[in-house]
Amino acid sequence: MRWSSFLKVAVAVAALAAPVAGAVAAEFDDGQINVTRDTLKGKRVGFVPISMGFDLPQVWYEGLRRDAERYGYEIVTRDANWNVQAGAQAINQLIGEQVDVLIVHPLEMQAYAKLIDKANAAGIPVIQINLKSLNTGDAYVGANWHSIFVQTGEEILKRCGKDAGGNGKVALVQGVLTTPGSQIGRQALADFFAEHPDLSIVADQAADWDATKAKAVASTILKQNPDLCGFIGFWEVQDMGIAAAIKEAGLQGKVALVTSGGGEQKSACDNVANGNFTVNVSYDARGQARDLGTVVTTLLQNKPQTPGSHPIGVYSHNKVITADNVNAGVCWSLDDVKKYGP
Amino acid sequence: MSSGTTRGLSDSLTQERIVLALSVALFAAFGLFAPGFLTASNTLSLIQNVAILGLLGIGMSVTIIGRGIDLSIVAIMAISVAWSLSLFESGMGVAPAILLGFAFALLIGVINGVLIAYVEIPAIFTTLAMGTVVYGFGQYFLVPIDVTYVNESIGWIHQIGAGRTLGIPNSVISLAVIAALGFFALRSTIFGRYLYAMGDNPASARVAGVPTRPLIVAKYVLSALVAFVAGVVMAMSVDSMNTRIVNSTIVYDVILVAVIGGISLSGGKGGILNVLVGTLLIGILLNGMTILNMPYTAQNIVKGLILLFAIVADSIFNPRDEQTSQQGDI
Numbered sequence A: 001m002r003w004s005s006f007l008k009v010a011v012a013v014a015a016l017a018a019p020v021a022g023a024v025a026a027e028f029d030d031g032q033i034n035v036t037r038d039t040l041k042g043k044r045v046g047f048v049p050i051s052m053g054f055d056l057p058q059v060w061y062e063g064l065r066r067d068a069e070r071y072g073y074e075i076v077t078r079d080a081n082w083n084v085q086a087g088a089q090a091i092n093q094l095i096g097e098q099v100d101v102l103i104v105h106p107l108e109m110q111a112y113a114k115l116i117d118k119a120n121a122a123g124i125p126v127i128q129i130n131l132k133s134l135n136t137g138d139a140y141v142g143a144n145w146h147s148i149f150v151q152t153g154e155e156i157l158k159r160c161g162k163d164a165g166g167n168g169k170v171a172l173v174q175g176v177l178t179t180p181g182s183q184i185g186r187q188a189l190a191d192f193f194a195e196h197p198d199l200s201i202v203a204d205q206a207a208d209w210d211a212t213k214a215k216a217v218a219s220t221i222l223k224q225n226p227d228l229c230g231f232i233g234f235w236e237v238q239d240m241g242i243a244a245a246i247k248e249a250g251l252q253g254k255v256a257l258v259t260s261g262g263g264e265q266k267s268a269c270d271n272v273a274n275g276n277f278t279v280n281v282s283y284d285a286r287g288q289a290r291d292l293g294t295v296v297t298t299l300l301q302n303k304p305q306t307p308g309s310h311p312i313g314v315y316s317h318n319k320v321i322t323a324d325n326v327n328a329g330v331c332w333s334l335d336d337v338k339k340y341g342p
Numbered sequence B: 001m002s003s004g005t006t007r008g009l010s011d012s013l014t015q016e017r018i019v020l021a022l023s024v025a026l027f028a029a030f031g032l033f034a035p036g037f038l039t040a041s042n043t044l045s046l047i048q049n050v051a052i053l054g055l056l057g058i059g060m061s062v063t064i065i066g067r068g069i070d071l072s073i074v075a076i077m078a079i080s081v082a083w084s085l086s087l088f089e090s091g092m093g094v095a096p097a098i099l100l101g102f103a104f105a106l107l108i109g110v111i112n113g114v115l116i117a118y119v120e121i122p123a124i125f126t127t128l129a130m131g132t133v134v135y136g137f138g139q140y141f142l143v144p145i146d147v148t149y150v151n152e153s154i155g156w157i158h159q160i161g162a163g164r165t166l167g168i169p170n171s172v173i174s175l176a177v178i179a180a181l182g183f184f185a186l187r188s189t190i191f192g193r194y195l196y197a198m199g200d201n202p203a204s205a206r207v208a209g210v211p212t213r214p215l216i217v218a219k220y221v222l223s224a225l226v227a228f229v230a231g232v233v234m235a236m237s238v239d240s241m242n243t244r245i246v247n248s249t250i251v252y253d254v255i256l257v258a259v260i261g262g263i264s265l266s267g268g269k270g271g272i273l274n275v276l277v278g279t280l281l282i283g284i285l286l287n288g289m290t291i292l293n294m295p296y297t298a299q300n301i302v303k304g305l306i307l308l309f310a311i312v313a314d315s316i317f318n319p320r321d322e323q324t325s326q327q328g329d330i
Helices: A003-025 A033-040 A055-071 A084-096 A113-121 A145-160 A180-195 A211-224 A236-248 A265-273 A285-301 A334-340 B008-012 B015-033 B040-049 B051-065 B073-089 B094-117 B123-142 B156-160 B170-188 B190-200 B202-207 B212-238 B243-247 B250-260 B272-291 B296-317
Strands: A044-048 A074-077 A101-104 A126-129 A139-142 A169-174 A200-206 A230-233 A256-261 A279-282 A312-315 A319-321 B147-149 B240-242
Touching: A033 A055, A033 A285, A044 A055, A044 A084, A055 A074, A055 A285, A055 A334, A084 A101, A084 A113, A101 A113, A101 A285, A113 A126, A126 A285, A139 A285, A145 A169, A145 A180, A145 A230, A145 A256, A145 A279, A169 A180, A169 A211, A169 A236, A200 A211, A211 A230, A211 A236, A211 B040, A211 B212, A211 B272, A230 A236, A236 A256, A236 A265, A236 B212, A236 B240, A265 A279, A265 A319, A265 B147, A285 A312, B015 B272, B015 B296, B040 B051, B040 B170, B040 B272, B051 B073, B051 B170, B051 B190, B051 B212, B051 B250, B051 B272, B073 B094, B073 B123, B073 B147, B073 B212, B073 B240, B073 B243, B073 B250, B094 B123, B094 B212, B123 B243, B147 B243, B156 B170, B156 B212, B170 B190, B170 B212, B170 B272, B190 B202, B190 B212, B202 B212, B212 B240, B240 B243, B250 B272, B272 B296
Parallel strands: A044 A074, A044 A101, A101 A126, A126 A139, A139 A312, A169 A200, A169 A230, A230 A256, A256 A279
Antiparallel strands: A279 A319, B147 B240
């Protein structure tokens, strides 16, 4: 190739490449994106889940992670590992580190209440995810436990009430009694049962969110009440034990089991499809992950002047999963969320 | 194991018998007051509900009888079995997945034993630390999520913990098989005889030619393997394994069923029957109170009081003497 034509080609390539290079250097300014990026870049978001070992915190984390990568903020995760003291210590430490937003997932209604006020007083906005202390901080993102359990009651009514030809005998298996979801849920059910006298609670026990304990309790209840119409469980993970007890007694399909959870494919839909659960009322943790990400970016860009003064609530939709809709994409899988986002 | 004293009262009123009498009394009381308690199917379900506790109790008592303790038993159970299940979940065949979990439990048992026997770290510290190590290692490297699900597609092994044979729950049969093996090992083998000798007085057992160090390794391997079996029974019976059980207080319940049945924490005393009697007492209590639909917190109070009563009764009928009060360095 002669020098002159080489130069021509080189000039042409450079001319073609120039606008592309320019586009990389400066993103089209729509009047907001640069401000958003600049504000979010380098921010630190503290996240204190009950434990990173189960599907809910994992999907929430995924929701945050994708935003963190896009906008350049940092997530500082401190796992409480089912221990209130460890969680409180983590929160205190994150307050000391002056994170820009603090996300907490409280195991009890009271334990973190003062710490949330403390964080607010230190100028840190606080979000509570899916479980809530009595005070809110700046935002609550998660299930409306009252409506989840009213829905649970309605599903049991459809199967055990007088209109359904059932005898109305229902057994409750609660989790850890001090967990916000359990407390609010038990109250919601008490109200619901008071309104529907054709339903009666023949047993009311707790199983500490432990499937083995739930199985022991449920099998005893079944022996004691051979004509039981249905169980209401308080969390799908624990309620696998109730399902096992029903199956072992040869009563699958005869005794209803209504439970609730985050709507993950394996724990919710697969277990409805194989008959372990009759109904699973999902609070759609995948949707919560997206809500959480939105609230975090909102609070980071629009920091409240007095954190804690104007709390907001973002309550998730309930999705009722039954054998009829189990294959209609009502559940989500963690692998998909990791690949494609919440 | 009679202590060989000639005091008639303390010979006939061993803790095992006291607890058995207490169990019978409770059984009768619940039979009278809890409708539906006294049926064959409820009695079986009562045993079934404490089968895991009984299995772990057997593993624990082997270590206690040889004057030791295994606080890592629950962590070994949860992590080894959860690892097997997640290997199966990720596409490995059942047999290799189960074998790998089994090998993991075996390895931890060997490490426990070597640290205690050869490095001479007290058992209580070794196994306490090992429990944390196993749980942490497992969560970080082996098991990605707290709860690993399993279903009948896993094949024949599902039958170990679920289903019935001739009307008897398979988990109860598993407990019976392990109890029979344990009974045989403790009563009729050289291992068993040496174990009691070592538990009673390690120094003199050693002087008498008992290979105490290998024996210590063997007993921790045994308790780790029993833990694996208990884990498989547990996972198959509730179609899932939740590793969070490591954070629960179940290890105290395991020590309690052994101690309440009359296995002395100072070693050398008790046997499989003691574990079974202790397990039965807890089983009757839990089942009866659930049938009476007692609130959860009240159940805990009753459980605590009955256990306290059994311990007080034991210390009245079997007072500590100069020899036993000096033993306790587990």
